[in-house]
Amino acid sequence: MTRVVLLGLDGFPHRAIRADLTPRMWDLAQRGGRAPAGGTTDLPSSTDPGFCSLLTGCKPATHGVRTTSWRYARLPGWVGVETPRVPAIFDACRAAAVRTAAMVADDRALLCTGSADRRWPPGGVIPHGIPLDAHGYPMNAAVHPHMMNAITDDSLGLVFGHLNEADTIGHDQGPESEAAQACYRETDRLVGELLDALVGRWADTIVVIVSDHDMQSRTALAPIDPMTSEADGRWDAYVPDGGAALVHLLPGVDPQRAADALLRIDGVETCEIANDSLAIVGAKPGRIFAAPRYSAGGFHGAPVTARTVALVGGGHPAVKPIADAIQRTRPHLADWAPTLAPLLGIDLGRVDGLNLAS
Ligand SMILES: [Zn+2]
Known part of the structure; x- marks a missing residue:
């Protein structure tokens, strides 16, 4: 049985995937593949539109989630919707009796994980006593054991994991700060532990690592007020x-x-x-x-941060054609679900994204 592991690293810059800083992800990409200029997402290049595109295979015009600003206010209808109006890859897996897991630090953002068979946090509610980052999301180290449990469960066809700390530290201290660099390094170490745990069924395994958006440093330039x-x-x-x-x-x-x-x-x-x-x-x-x-240190949303991490690896025969495809053409976040669907034997129905391997 094919095992698909999809990791979403929130706010993780494409430029941070380097041999000296993130050696495990760099090595995965060397043996598999990477998009040399990173992948792409729509504007605003922010968390909710990006993850909804990743997990539905549709773009914001179709799934309807156009901004992450719903978190901070109730918004009028012209802004779009708060939760996607199309099914997620987990729904398609469920229909085909392919078991799935979603182990995520930011359940509020990942509005599409409700149909996963195994979820953490359970029911989307963070259990009492879990260590949280400065924005209230579970620390990477708190999510990691649940990811480890999921990827070593042979009954699961798709495991989605999400780590949030790079986003929080990037917002607070800036994406180029020492704290952010340390976070990128530590995230890579945790990813390395996941990769080590996958070795037993490596030939059946495909690993895709993405981020939802990049991050840029705050500047002293005046904010733009469109109400001129x-x-x-x-x-x-x-x-x-x-x-x-x-x-x-x-x-x-x-x-x-x-x-x-x-x-x-x-x-x-x-x-x-x-x-x-x-x-x-x-x-x-x-x-x-x-x-x-x-935020004090960094922000996203703009064209310059619509650049995502886009790596593929594993021992599955599908890795090579996907690696070749993303080497040639920058993948959009919405392309990953339709690329992975045939490997899982599921039908997503009509989506906006393209199967990168076809
Ligand atoms: Zn994000």
Whole structure:
């Protein structure tokens, strides 16, 4: 039976996968493969849209989760939805009687794990006494034993694991800080222990390691407030998500003319028209959208942080064609579920992502 292990490292920079800093992941990629420029995700390059894309195989326009800002406020309908409106890979596995596990530090973010057969935290509730990081998520070392238990359970076809500390430390102290570098190194050590535990059935095993987004350092540059005079008659509200923002276009406005106006705002680099009432703007490197509060060290959301870790390894024959594919073309987070589905013998139905190996 094929064993698929999918690891999501929250906020882990592609550039941190290096022989000297993260030798186990570097070695996995040397023997398997990696996307030389990393993978990609949509804007905002933030946690909830990214993991929903990873676990559903659909992009935000389809799964509906367009921002992580739901965590901080109840939001209006034009922003999208809080939980995905399409099934996750765990649902497709369940339909095909392929058993799954989801061992995650951030259950609130990973809105798609409810159908996994084994879950930690149980029922999405962090048990009392679990050591938490500065943002209230279980520490990597607290999730790791549950990942170890899952990957050594031969009844499971798919094990999804999520580690959060790189994101928390990147936000608080910056992605290039000594603390972040130490976290990247320690995360690699924990991943190495998982890889060691997989050796027994290596020929049946495919390991995919991704991150949901990159992280950039905070700067002293002024935050971007889209509610300038350009807004008059064109848009009336925005929801910031770090280096991107969702902008509500007024009824009857020509979206292309609104996009042209948004691109005239200082610090705005990209503008995508999502639908008649929603534009998604991305900031230039170093720029953040004006928000009620900011993290001190680092942030994401922008085009420059829409770069994900994308590694594949293992002894399964499917590793080579996937490795060749991601060497040539940057994989989107939504491509991983349709790439892994045929290996698990499951049917995802219609999804946006592409099977990288086909
Ligand atoms: Zn994240």
